[in-house]
Amino acid sequence: MIPVRGYDGAIVAVLGMGLSGRAAAQALQAGGAHVVVWDDGQAGRDLAQTAGYALRDLTKAVSYDGVAALIVSPGIAHLYPAPHPAIAAAWAAGVPVDNDIGLFFRSFATDDWDGFETTPRVVAVTGSNGKSTTSALIHHILAESGRPAQLAGNIGRGVLDIAPARDGEVVVLELSSYQTDLARALTPDVAVLTNLSPDHLDRHAGHGGYFAAKRRLFAEGGPDRAVIGVDENEGRYLANQLAQGVGDDRVVLVSSGQKLTEAAWSVFARKGFLSEYRHGRQVGSIDLRAIAGLPGAHNHQNACAAYAVCRTLGLGPRAIEAAMQSYPGLPHRSQLVADRGGVRFVNDSKATNVDSAAKALQAFARIRWICGGLQKEGGLDGLLPHLAQVAKAYVIGREAADFARQLPGVPTEVCTTMARAVALAAAEAEPGDVVLLAPAAASFDQYDNFEQRGADFITCVGAAVAGQSD
Known part of the structure; x- marks a missing residue:
C-alpha cells in the first residue's frame, strides 16, 4: 500500500466503495487521514460500515464542514453528462476534488528514495484500444529482464494498493480517460498514447473532450519521454505539440502500418516486422509474426509502444524480443x-x-x-x-x-x-x-x-x- 501524504490529521471524504475507492480509503487512513465515505448503493455503504469507516451523505452541503478533499472513484461522472450531486456539493463548498491517481502521484516518492541507487520510474499508458495489452506487455518484458516492476491502474489493481517502490523499480499504470481527466497530479516519467477512437463520448461531451482528457497526461504531466501512436490525427497533433523540433528524441513516434524513418526516434510495424529508427538509421528489428500472444496489426501496434517504452528504460532489442516471445496475452483480448x-x-x-x-x-x-x-x-x-x-x-x-x-x-x-x-x-x-x-x-x-x-x-x-x- 502507498500511504497518502499530505492529509495527516485531516478529514478526507471518499465517494464510491468500488476497488479504487476502497484502496483510496485504506491508503488515506494509513497516511493519518480521518476518512468518511459515501456510496450510492446500500451494498457499498454496508461494506464501508463493516470496514469501520464513518458514513456521511456527501450529496448534502453540510457534509463538507471541515473536509479537506473529496476523492472520487473513476466510474462516477464529475462533469458530463452531469456532475454527481456529491461533486456539485463539494464544488459549492470549495472542497478540492481528486481521485486515486492524483493521490498516487503526490504520495509515491518518499524520503527513502534518497538511499536508492536507481530512482524508481512510473510509466503511464492511456489510449482508446490496446492500453491493457501494452501495459501488461511492458510489465512482462521488465519482469522477464530482471527489472523489479509492478502493474496497476485500470487493469485491475488500485494504484494505491501496490507496494512502496523498491530500488530501481518501474511502476506501469494503465490509465483510462476517467482517471486522467480528474487527477490533480499527473507526473509520469514516461507517458504513452496508444491510439484514439470514439469512446465514452457521453462522459466527455464528445470526441474533443475525450481527447482533452487523454492529453492531460502529457500536458499536465510533463513526462521525460512521450511515446505517441501517430496513426490518427490526434496522435500526430500531440506529437507535434510536444516535440521542440525534428531532432527532438524525447518524443518517440509509433505506428502500425506507416514507415516512420524521418523522425528523431520511431518504432513501427509493417507486414509483421517491427523496426526501430533513430535519426534516419535502423537500430533494431523484431519479427512479430510468430509471437502467439500478439496476433494481428493492432497487437503489433501494442508491441511497438511497449518496445519503445522499454528502450527508453534502457533495455536492449534482443532482451525485449526474448521477453515478447513468452508473453501469454491477456484474458479477453485476442x-x-x-x-x-x-x-x-x-x-x-x-x-x-x-x-x-x-x-x-x-x-x-x-x-x-x-x-x-x-x-x-x-x-x-x-x-x-x-x-x-x-x-x-x-x-x-x-x-x-x-x-x-x-x-x-x-x-x-x-x-x-x-x-x-x-x-x-x-x-x-x-x-x-x-x-x-x-x-x-x-x-x-x-x-x-x-x-x-x-x-x-x-x-x-x-x-x-x-x-x-x-
Whole structure:
C-alpha cells in the first residue's frame, strides 16, 4: 500500500466503495487521514460500515464542514453528462476534488528514495484500444529482464494498493480517460498514447473532450519521454505539440502500418516486422509474426509502444524480443481459447467498440464472427471496410436483429444468446476458420461486464468442442 501524504490529521471524504475507492480509503487512513465515505448503493455503504469507516451523505452541503478533499472513484461522472450531486456539493463548498491517481502521484516518492541507487520510474499508458495489452506487455518484458516492476491502474489493481517502490523499480499504470481527466497530479516519467477512437463520448461531451482528457497526461504531466501512436490525427497533433523540433528524441513516434524513418526516434510495424529508427538509421528489428500472444496489426501496434517504452528504460532489442516471445496475452483480448480440428476459437470480448472490433477482424483471414450487444454512439459504419474476411456473423444481444441489419453483404444469423452463437459457429466452421468473439458493443444488455461475457464464451466453446469430440 502507498500511504497518502499530505492529509495527516485531516478529514478526507471518499465517494464510491468500488476497488479504487476502497484502496483510496485504506491508503488515506494509513497516511493519518480521518476518512468518511459515501456510496450510492446500500451494498457499498454496508461494506464501508463493516470496514469501520464513518458514513456521511456527501450529496448534502453540510457534509463538507471541515473536509479537506473529496476523492472520487473513476466510474462516477464529475462533469458530463452531469456532475454527481456529491461533486456539485463539494464544488459549492470549495472542497478540492481528486481521485486515486492524483493521490498516487503526490504520495509515491518518499524520503527513502534518497538511499536508492536507481530512482524508481512510473510509466503511464492511456489510449482508446490496446492500453491493457501494452501495459501488461511492458510489465512482462521488465519482469522477464530482471527489472523489479509492478502493474496497476485500470487493469485491475488500485494504484494505491501496490507496494512502496523498491530500488530501481518501474511502476506501469494503465490509465483510462476517467482517471486522467480528474487527477490533480499527473507526473509520469514516461507517458504513452496508444491510439484514439470514439469512446465514452457521453462522459466527455464528445470526441474533443475525450481527447482533452487523454492529453492531460502529457500536458499536465510533463513526462521525460512521450511515446505517441501517430496513426490518427490526434496522435500526430500531440506529437507535434510536444516535440521542440525534428531532432527532438524525447518524443518517440509509433505506428502500425506507416514507415516512420524521418523522425528523431520511431518504432513501427509493417507486414509483421517491427523496426526501430533513430535519426534516419535502423537500430533494431523484431519479427512479430510468430509471437502467439500478439496476433494481428493492432497487437503489433501494442508491441511497438511497449518496445519503445522499454528502450527508453534502457533495455536492449534482443532482451525485449526474448521477453515478447513468452508473453501469454491477456484474458479477453485476442485470447486463444481452443484449437480443434483446424478451427481456432478466439476471445476478444474487450473489443467493446467499433474500432477495436475492426482491428480484431483484420487479424484473421476467415472469420466466424460473434458480435452484438449494447451499441455505442456512431453506429457500425466503421466496421464496413473490414467485413471481407467474415464468412458469417452470429449476432447476440437484445438488439441482435437491429445489429444484423447494419452488416450489409454479410451472411448473418440472429442468435441472441452466446450459447446458440457459439454452438452454431462451431458446427459450421471449416478448417482454417477462426471463431472470433469481437462484439463491437458493450456487454451490459446481457452481462455485468466484458469479463463475464468472455467467460461465458469460453464456457460455451468448451461445451461445443466437447460435443464435437463425443
